[in-house]
Amino acid sequence: MKYDKHFFVCQNERSDSSKKSCGKEQAQMMVQALRDSVRALHPNPAAAIRVRAQACACLDACADGPTLVVYPEGVWYGGVKTSDAHEIVKAHLGDGTPVQRLHIHRPQASEQAESTER
Numbered sequence: 001m002k003y004d005k006h007f008f009v010c011q012n013e014r015s016d017s018s019k020k021s022c023g024k025e026q027a028q029m030m031v032q033a034l035r036d037s038v039r040a041l042h043p044n045p046a047a048a049i050r051v052r053a054q055a056c057a058c059l060d061a062c063a064d065g066p067t068l069v070v071y072p073e074g075v076w077y078g079g080v081k082t083s084d085a086h087e088i089v090k091a092h093l094g095d096g097t098p099v100q101r102l103h104i105h106r107p108q109a110s111e112q113a114e115s116t117e118r
């Protein structure tokens, strides 16, 4: 695995308002806030390059947006604000315990496979 931690932030922005979307501007601010927090909190600056935060397309959790997901834990967050970035990074650079107040449940690939086998 190239990165120890990988933060994906939805940047999808719909032109119509028929369905909620996370938003490009919000995502760019969140990515920068995550990167700033990694730099501030990582105990080893040389190893901080093994932590990546980037914007991505729709994560298909639109109703819970703005959303982000952290790997390898596969922890999903909804309703995130840039002011939450520091707390999220701190949790995942620490013991990986999710920030409960922002955590949203999304089925993991293994759970989806089980449900289709039933």
Ligand code: FES
Pocket (backbone or CB within 6 Å): 010, 011, 012, 013, 020, 021, 022, 023, 058, 059, 060, 061, 062, 063, 065, 066, 067
């Ligand atoms: S628009 Fe962000 S999850 Fe779909």
